[in-house]
Amino acid sequence: MSWHSSVPAADVLEQGSMGVEVDGLRLALFALDGEIHATGNICTHAFALLTDGHVENGCVECPLHQGLFDIRTGRAQGTPVTKDIATYDVRIEDGIVWINTE
Numbered sequence: 001m002s003w004h005s006s007v008p009a010a011d012v013l014e015q016g017s018m019g020v021e022v023d024g025l026r027l028a029l030f031a032l033d034g035e036i037h038a039t040g041n042i043c044t045h046a047f048a049l050l051t052d053g054h055v056e057n058g059c060v061e062c063p064l065h066q067g068l069f070d071i072r073t074g075r076a077q078g079t080p081v082t083k084d085i086a087t088y089d090v091r092i093e094d095g096i097v098w099i100n101t102e
């Protein structure tokens with residue numbers, strides 16, 4: 001287990017998504033139905049930050065070529081994206097988002 005503190009949960013819930021750098025990784029935090037989820041922030045197709053994309057129906061749309069990823073599972077939803085993004089366990093402690101990078 002390798003847990004790292006990141007940002008206040010309230011900020012993520014208010015903004016809907018937020019990019020963070022934790023343990024040398026560029027990660028994305030997304031708020032869905034009042035819960036916070038962590039995924040890789042770099043699209044698996046080419047270089048784009050998913051936190052610059054649009055979130056709808058539990059998926060984030062890559063801003064570059066509109067590839068879709070399920071935020072809860074990281075699953076790529078079809079071309080042009082074929083490789084899933086990583087997902088990470090999250091817990092909230094004293095209002096701070098902690099992310100497990102292992």
Ligand code: FES
Pocket residue numbers: 043044045046047048062063064065066067080081
């Ligand atoms: Fe994300 Fe192409 S870079 S779909």
